[in-house]
Amino acid sequence: MGHTATPDTGSAATPQVGLTATEHRLANGLRVVLSQDSLTPVAAVCLWYDVGSRHEVKGRTGLAHLFEHLMFQGSANVPGNGHFELVQSAGGSLNGTTSFERTNYFETMPAHQLELALWLEADRMGSLLTALDLESLDNQRDVVKNERRQRYDNVPYGTAFERLVAMAFPEGHPYHHTPIGSMADLDAASLEDARAFFRTYYAPNNAVLAVVGDIDPEQTLAWAEKYFGSIPGHNGKPAPRDGSLPGVIGEQLREVVHEDVPSRALMAAYRLPQDGTREADAADLALTVLGGGESSRLHNRLVRRDRLAVGAGFGLLRLAQAPSLGWLDIKASSGVDADAIEAAVDEELARFAEEGPTPEELERAQAQIEREWLDRLATVGGRADELCRYSVLFGDPQLALGAVSRVLEVTAEEVRAVAAARLRPDNRAVLVYEPTGPQAEDAQDPGNAADAGNAADGGNAEGSSEEAGDEQ
Known part of the structure; x- marks a missing residue:
């Protein structure tokens, strides 16, 4: 594994006034962080999985981002576009993003709809594979390829970020490629690749769930245990490749x-x-x-x-x-x-x-x-x-x-x-x-x-x- 940067807390670890957080860990390894704030009647649910493009291997770039899209394509109890429909009909908003170092999913809900958001996130963490099929994979593969065209390939300066990242991080480095991935690798991704990726990284012991807002912490933790607690952990995650490099490139x-x-x-x-x-x-x-x-x-x-x-x-x-x-x-x-x-x-x-x-x-x-x-x-x-x-x-x-x-x-x-x-x-x-x-x-x-x-x-x-x- 590469060097892990440890934040230098110094004498300044004192939280900002009025902001507090408590951390809990379920038996399956899921970390749950709760922060109560009753100023507005809303609650935010955020789920980070410790997987991003740095975890991908050569020939399968873009898989983390592709899988982020697949997570919105249905699970055992929420078929098709149901995740979006249920959240939005309850007055909430949602999305997900992928970066080099993580994939996250988030909802902001009216406080009384918090349980729904937790159930939805748990359902896809625990049962997405039962709904994942080649049709969903092909559909989202095309969506991601079109996103690449719109954001990178067909706009002025669109590939600048990708080019500079590839120059700053040498060939073979885990950050050499950006999360969007290449067209060829997206085409090459198989259904079994996607299933293996999910089994490896979408496990409770590779995730953190944060819930912030107008919540009852005790009730929220009970819901987390109820919906996430039965999902088994997975211990087959490979150690990510070393990302350390000299602080200076050494040449322009x-x-x-x-x-x-x-x-x-x-x-x-x-x-x-x-x-x-x-x-x-x-x-x-x-x-x-x-x-x-x-x-x-x-x-x-x-x-x-x-x-x-x-x-x-x-x-x-x-x-x-x-x-x-x-x-x-x-x-x-x-x-x-x-x-x-x-x-x-x-x-x-x-x-x-x-x-x-x-x-x-x-x-x-x-x-x-x-x-x-x-x-x-x-x-x-x-x-x-x-x-x-x-x-x-x-x-x-x-x-x-x-x-x-x-x-x-x-x-x-x-x-x-x-x-x-x-x-x-x-x-x-x-x-x-x-x-x-x-x-x-x-x-x-x-x-x-x-x-x-x-x-x-x-x-x-x-x-x-x-x-x-x-x-x-």
């Missing part, structure tokens, strides 16, 4: 892509510290100062001052079992070449590595991240997702409640140091897009430039469906 990797895109673009991925460490929080702050919005250094330099770009942003894709990725995304102004942009970026990064953030910049970045975290923890769904995340990736749901405090403890010197160590030309994969379409350069509209910060949005909200690499 570069690829030029000639495509029909609206404008020239420069994108890059930097290897950064693993999630759950103080260094990752420092990196998050560094990227926020450098590229987190219109007050950031790169936006001020490239867009406002030098007018080299119409959009510039830097975001963090947090990863726990491999280096995280710093994601730089710059859309060039008409007639500006990539070398000029790259030179300006390197100048700003070198200055930051030397000087670090000003007190005002650090305070603003900490406030921005704090606001994002508190907004997330303020919703029952967001809190349930974070409790699951810290349970699955780091073994302790309580760490979610102290995340804001830990970010506020990071010093300016720590922010400068991580930038100096990691935001270097020899630690990045670079992608340059050269437009091929007619009048591509002249057709730019600065108002429609992609918001680069959104490319890796979710560095502060890992479970968000908007996160780079998250597939619905």
Whole structure:
């Protein structure tokens, strides 16, 4: 197994005021995390399975995401589209997403409908194989392939994330491929592949169930025991492949892509510290100062001052079992070449590595991240997702409640140091897009430039469906 990043709790493990969580474990290994919040009459159910694209093997990429779709195709007592129909008719909402490191399923229900959501999740965990057939597999295989076309293959810059991930993580590394998978591997997936995948990973002892909201904890735990308790555990899960890598790539990797895109673009991925460490929080702050919005250094330099770009942003894709990725995304102004942009970026990064953030910049970045975290923890769904995340990736749901405090403890010197160590030309994969379409350069509209910060949005909200690499 690879190195597991253990969150550095320091002295800041104190939960945010008013937010508490309790953890329980059923006899079959299912971890249940409960957080009571009676401010609104709703309850969120979140179920994380410890399986993502990093668990896949060569030739079967995309299976974790494909299986996420199959989980909505019916189970023993809920045929066809019944899961959606029952939740929505009860006034709830639901979805699921797949990332490199987990697959999650979630419902937000009126509080009095909580039992229904728990029963539905338990029914598909315990009985999906009785309903899984080749027709369902073929149907969802086509859905996922179409999703790939719509989100990756047929949109401008659509394969940028996939290309940069493949460059930053070498061939054979468990993170070398993204959760969407390849068309060829999706075609090759058999019904037995899907069944074996379910038996291996969709077991209660490979999952965490979080329930947050206007709940009676004792009753909720009793329902969890009633519906999930009889599902047998499975001990055949193979150890995931080692995701550890040197902190620095050691050279600049570069690829030029000639495509029909609206404008020239420069994108890059930097290897950064693993999630759950103080260094990752420092990196998050560094990227926020450098590229987190219109007050950031790169936006001020490239867009406002030098007018080299119409959009510039830097975001963090947090990863726990491999280096995280710093994601730089710059859309060039008409007639500006990539070398000029790259030179300006390197100048700003070198200055930051030397000087670090000003007190005002650090305070603003900490406030921005704090606001994002508190907004997330303020919703029952967001809190349930974070409790699951810290349970699955780091073994302790309580760490979610102290995340804001830990970010506020990071010093300016720590922010400068991580930038100096990691935001270097020899630690990045670079992608340059050269437009091929007619009048591509002249057709730019600065108002429609992609918001680069959104490319890796979710560095502060890992479970968000908007996160780079998250597939619905």
